[in-house]
Amino acid sequence: LADGGWFADGEAFLPGDSAAGLPVLLGEQNVRITPLGWRHSAALARRFQGSLRTPTFILDRQYLHLRIAGAGSRFGVAVEGFTLLRSPIYGSLRQTVRNPEPHWVTLDVSMWNGRRAWIDFADLSEPDPASDLPPESRQTDGWIAIGDVVLSSLREPPASTDPGIPADPVSVVQRWADQPSPLNPAEAAWLDAFLSLHRSALPTNLLTAWLRADSAIHPPVLASTMSDGTGIDEPVFIRGNHRTPGPVVTRRFLEALPASETEATDQQSFSDGSGRLALARAITAPDNPLFDRTFVNWAWNHLFGRGIVASVDNFGALGEAPSHRELLDWLAGRFQELGRSPKAILREMLLSQTWQMSSHATDAEASRKDPNNLLLHRAHLRRLEGETIRDAILAISGRLDPTLGGPPVPIHLTAFMEGRGRPDKSGPVDGNGRRSLYLEVRRNFLSPFMLAFDQPVPATTVGRRTVSNVPAQALALMNDPFVAGEARRWAESLLRDVE
Numbered sequence: 082l083a084d085g086g087w088f089a090d091g092e093a094f095l096p097g098d099s100a101a102g103l104p105v106l107l108g109e110q111n112v113r114i115t116p117l118g119w120r121h122s123a124a125l126a127r128r129f130q131g132s133l134r135t136p137t138f139i140l141d142r143q144y145l146h147l148r149i150a151g152a153g154s155r156f157g158v159a160v161e162g163f164t165l166l167r168s169p170i171y172g173s174l175r176q177t178v179r180n181p182e183p184h185w186v187t188l189d190v191s192m193w194n195g196r197r198a199w200i201d202f203a204d205l206s207e208p209d210p211a212s213d214l215p216p217e218s219r220q221t222d223g224w225i226a227i228g229d230v231v232l233s234s235l236r237e238p239p240a241s242t243d244p245g246i247p248a249d250p251v252s253v254v255q256r257w258a259d260q261p262s263p264l265n266p267a268e269a270a271w272l273d274a275f276l277s278l279h280r281s282a283l284p285t286n287l288l289t290a291w292l293r294a295d296s297a298i299h300p301p302v303l304a305s306t307m308s309d310g311t312g313i314d315e316p317v318f319i320r321g322n323h324r325t326p327g328p329v330v331t332r333r334f335l336e337a338l339p340a341s342e343t344e345a346t347d348q349q350s351f352s353d354g355s356g357r358l359a360l361a362r363a364i365t366a367p368d369n370p371l372f373d374r375t376f377v378n379w380a381w382n383h384l385f386g387r388g389i390v391a392s393v394d395n396f397g398a399l400g401e402a403p404s405h406r407e408l409l410d411w412l413a414g415r416f417q418e419l420g421r422s423p424k425a426i427l428r429e430m431l432l433s434q435t436w437q438m439s440s441h442a443t444d445a446e447a448s449r450k451d452p453n454n455l456l457l458h459r460a461h462l463r464r465l466e467g468e469t470i471r472d473a474i475l476a477i478s479g480r481l482d483p484t485l486g487g488p489p490v491p492i493h494l495t496a497f498m499e500g501r502g503r504p505d506k507s508g509p510v511d512g513n514g515r516r517s518l519y520l521e522v523r524r525n526f527l528s529p530f531m532l533a534f535d536q537p538v539p540a541t542t543v544g545r546r547t548v549s550n551v552p553a554q555a556l557a558l559m560n561d562p563f564v565a566g567e568a569r570r571w572a573e574s575l576l577r578d579v580e
């Protein structure tokens with residue numbers, strides 16, 4: 082696979098051939114040279130971390146040969162976007178790199194003939210949450226170098242050639258030492274072999290300075306994100322069946338949403354990457370009226386308990402009609418005037434007379450004509466959300482910590498919260514008194530107390546929460562260890578006040 086179009090994330094990998102000829106410090110008295118065409122995660126410093134991903138390609142040969150070197154790192158082959166394919170059924174598509182010398186790794190990918198794939202090379206101290214690789218695949222000072230990625234019909238990898246000794250080896254060393262520069266492959270390979278045999282060739286003070294600078298690098302703060310990849314146009318699956326592909330559709334805006342048929346036929350294809358960024362820009366474009374209406378309706382639903390369009394997640398033909406169409410249009414226009422500031426539009430709603438009304442019905446005629454309060458002749462009577470109930474309990478007991486920001490508090494694990502990926506340690510039952518905003522949310526280990534009060538399961542987006550009034554909520558307030566602990570704390574504080 083050609084080097085062009087690869088995707089790097091983090092600080093470890095230099096672009097293209099920028100690392101060619103640079104010295105790589107792999108330990109005390111262990112200096113190597115980055116050959117031309119290799120991508121090395123330790124070219125700048127061993128403690129830098131990152132990952133490197135190939136473009137998407139078709140597995141049209143039986144064998145995949147990787148020429149790599151490294152320690153404390155790993156690689157994985159993703160087929161059709163699936164990264165959890167593993168032995169013994171699917172072959173060793175995810176492996177740890179333990180050999181610091183350049184070597185070939187051969188994978189039999191005949192099972193996936195004709196499928197799309199990409200390869201991810203990772204020099205990261207944090208593991209993949211679903212990884213089954215051993216701990217030595219993720220060292221703080223690990224590294225990985227990638228020389229060649231070859232698809233072949235032959236089981237044997239390409240032969241490696243002996244670089245031999247340059248005609249003027251002294252000139253090669255002098256030229257590299259004066260100003261490290263890209264050497265031709267033969268020169269770089271010879272110099273690398275020379276330094277591996279004569280580790281005292283470089284001054285001790287230079288090695289000491291490198292080690293000191295490398296050790297001063299702080300480990301990165303890692304977060305789960307989504308990165309762009311190779312842009313590929315997909316076919317339509319007839320009747321949703323992937324085995325019956327239809328015509329290929331270019332990456333573009335949704336055909337059903339343009340204001341006219343002309344716009345639908347004249348749409349420009351998205352050509353940059355996957356097209357997700359272009360799609361996001363098209364959705365939020367100033368001339369797209371749906372974005373502003375959808376947002377202000379969501380904000381109205383959050384404050385009033387019911388959106389102007391009650392089906393917050395559905396503005397389509399099967400959704401409900403707006404109760405106040407003119408108000409929705411005015412709010413959308415006002416949202417644009419305020420620079421699309423969520424805080425500003427929420428302030429407008431909170432200062433309105435509608436928000437400040439009482440929930441007590443004072444007009445008998447209005448209650449008769451509008452029993453469901455769709456026209457907002459009074460305020461909706463609303464049940465508190467689980468997060469608000471929890472914060473209120475902490476405030477009453479005197480335990481609430483109003484500190485802003487900071488890391489999330491690990492979720493408290495009960496004896497009944499079992500399953501794959503269970504954290505090693507449980508968080509405190511009271512969440513250290515932090516507001517519910519700062520509690521860690523794990524999709525497979527959700528707080529039973531929050532679930533009782535309709536906290537959504539974070540498997541998909543939820544525009545409007547379910548609001549229920551069930552016996553489980555009363556039982557949670559009676560028996561939950563968090564509630565019992567804060568009630569005890571409140572009672573103890575009252576007794577101290579009496580004394």
